[in-house]
Amino acid sequence: MTINNKCIYSNNVYELLLRMIFMAKKSISLIIPTIEEESVFKIIDQARELLGKNIEIIIVDKSSDKYVKKLQAKNVKVIRQKDRGIENALMTGFRSAKGSILASIDADGTHETKGLKEAVHIVSSGKADFVLGNRLNNVQEGAMSAYLRFGNSSLSLIFSLLYGRKVSDVLTGLFVMDREAFDDIKHLKPYRTGTGFFAGELAKRKYSISEVDIKYFKREHGPSKLTKSKLFYGFGMAYLMLKKRF
Secondary structure, three states: OHHHHHHHHHHHHHHHHHHHHHHHOOOEEEEEEEOOOOOHHHHHHHHHHHHOOOOEEEEEEOOOHHHHHHHHOOOOEEEEOOOOOHHHHHHHHHHHOOOOEEEEEOOOOOEOOHHHHHHHHHHHOOOOOEEEEEOOOOEOOOOOOHHHHHHHHHHHHHHHHHHOOOOOOOOOOEEEEEHHHHHOOOOOOOOOOOHHHHHHHHHHOOOOEEEEEOOEOOOOOOOOOOOOOHHHHHHHHHHHHHHHHO
16 A cells, blocks of 8 residues: 555656646737727736746837837847737737737736736636636726626627637737637638637637636726727627627
8 A cells, every 4th residue: 555655656756747847838928909008008008017028028119210129229129010909909919929828918017917927827828728807806996897898708708609618808918829729710811809709719729728716907097099999899799799709
């Protein structure tokens, strides 16, 4: 019995070491689309602190030359976006990324960056192919109106019913995915459903989807630079989810 216990213990330690070595070899690329967002500089520092100084950070940008120079001073790769839409910005960044794990976070400072580390761990350990940061369980006061919260919850419910995957926050600006999963959809032209594009296309291809809870903070620097008509965007997303599902 003693010998067997020692063998089991040795095997467990050996497997743990192999897993740690495997995870250490995983490289991470973080894609951040931005238009003159001042919070992105703090996010860059936080991401390096959480995920390591060697993380590849790619900023896909539609800003002024002055702003781009400030970004380049942070020792990140900057790609000037020529087309429109956050979906196209993300695809541009992911296609040029070198990492075996691909991540993204909004540049406006509203998403808790700690969620990146947890989501990366889930993907790197093989527990899921795609991980979303769920904001809706911890929205800080004044960060999201009841109107927008209802819209996000409704669209997430529609997604869950269409794809048979329980997703709480399909419009989140924080997510992480495995490189092999992305390679399966990198040839696609993205449609205007934000993060829902990635979630939907990966769900159709039977990749596993998980979530981590994150805090959602109030914007620190001015109004949002994203689409102004949230209502029309929401209806358009619901229509595209139905259309692309079938």
